[in-house]
Amino acid sequence: MRSTVRNGLAAAAITAAGLTALAPSAAAQPSMYNPVITPCNHLFRTPLGAPRPGTDVYWSPFGTSGIVCYHWGTGMPDFYQRDPWGNWHDMNELTPGHFFYALPTSTVPDQATWG
Numbered sequence: 830m831r832s833t834v835r836n837g838l839a840a841a842a843i844t845a846a847g848l849t850a851l852a853p854s855a856a857a858q859p860s861m862y863n864p865v866i867t868p869c870n871h872l873f874r875t876p877l878g879a880p881r882p883g884t885d886v887y888w889s890p891f892g893t894s895g896i897v898c899y900h901w902g903t904g905m906p907d908f909y910q911r912d913p914w915g916n917w918h919d920m921n922e923l924t925p926g927h928f929f930y931a932l933p934t935s936t937v938p939d940q941a942t943w944g
Contacts, residue, residue, distance in 0.1 A: 858902065859900040859901055859902050859944070860901065860902040861901050861902055863942070864899060864900060864901040864902075864940060864941035864942075865899075865900045865901075865941055865942055865943070865944035866897040866898065866899050866900070866909075866938050866941040866942070866943055866944065867897060867898050867900070867943070867944045868896070868897055868898075869896055869897060869898040869906070869908070870893050870894060870895070870896045871884075872884060872885065872896070872898075872908075873885055873886070873887040873893045873896055873928065874886060874887070874893060875887065875888075875889075875892055875893060876888055878893075885922075885926045885927065885928055886926060886927050886928070887910075887920065887928045887929075887930075888927065888928070888929045888930060889910060889920075889929075889930035890930065891910060891912055891913065891930070894910075895910050895911035895912070896908060896909070896910045896920070897909050897910075897911070897938060899937065899938055899941060900941075900944070901941075907919070907920075907937075908920040908928065909935065909937065909938045910930065911938075916934040917934060917935045917936065917937065917938045917939070918930055918931050918932070918933070918934060918935065919931040919933075919935050919937075
């Protein structure tokens with residue numbers, strides 16, 4: 830009887846270990862529980878800058894430095910900019926292709942890991 834129980838527990842442990850090894854890693858893709866930020870200054874230009882394909886205009890007193898893409902699993906990133914004092918500001922798209930600096934600060938990017 831004991832060997833049957835022992836064999837059953839061993840089989841269950843091996844099955845659980847095998848399924849765990851085959852399960853996808855939670856850190857593989859951004860999610861609302863594991864957001865990721867990446868630098869993305871290259872996606873924006875200032876209003877006075879020369880037009881470049883694939884860039885949007887960003888109206889900010891700090892230019893286009895310190896911009897990050899915040900990925901949280903929706904497929905569409907949110908954009909934030911870090912000011913010279915280290916505060917994060919949300920970037921709002923008020924008209925298509927025109928993003929504007931938001932004055933209130935945010936702590937949302939602090940919850941993410943760099944990707």
